[in-house]
Amino acid sequence: MSNPVGQARLSDDAASRVDQTDETGKDHIMQYLLLIYGDESLSDPQALQEITAAHMRLGAELQEAGVIVGGNRLKPTDTATTVRTVAGSQSLHDGPYAETREQLGGYYLVEAPDLDAAIGWAKKIPGGPNYAIEVRPIWPLQ
Template sequence: MQYLLLIYRNEAQQSRMDPADYQKLLAEYGAYTQSIVQSGNFKAGDGLQPTTTATTVRVRDGKILTTDGPFAETREQLGGYYLVDAKDLDAAIAMAARIPGARHGSIEVRPVMIYK
């Protein structure tokens, strides 16, 4: 079954990180990514640009409305994702727990709907 592991973190906190600590974090993400690629669980994954680059789109009464930034103001922002294959939710949770961002942010684990 496929699961989307959504990585939430505090952008303000991350922007204040010491450059050496940030490089260490990137290396940890690289090692994690390699481990799930090698295990065969990796389907896709990427980091996202900061929320300051986001645009939210809504259609109301046939009109396209856009606003800068994310839909909601929160303490944690969506920073990236992994799409993985896992035998069950417990296996997906175990993968999510190994994501470096889980130590300071949160990882949302969501099953993917597969349309046939």
């Protein structure tokens, strides 16, 4: 379900499940993974150069705002290897786990006070003519 106009702030119950609040109920900075999905078959050199330049500008903006924790682009899916475990038995497969129209092409790891702020950064991420950004809160191992 999408909510294009409303605030994306999580309910108190959901916020505590993703650790958006501390034990006193106060908000604190969280980390969000901004996963970039797009069509890796885009091969127009000028479009790719423009997208890369836009990512460089966004990286500088994230750095200046002090919210960037990390990020990188990924090599194409034909370089991937999937380790699949079924009933305790493991096997290796070339490529990604599933065939999809959009491939995971990169990510940014950012710190933000809430989901709205993370979505604000996600909306600035450049891509090709068709792409998606998945915003996922990090679940600390604490």
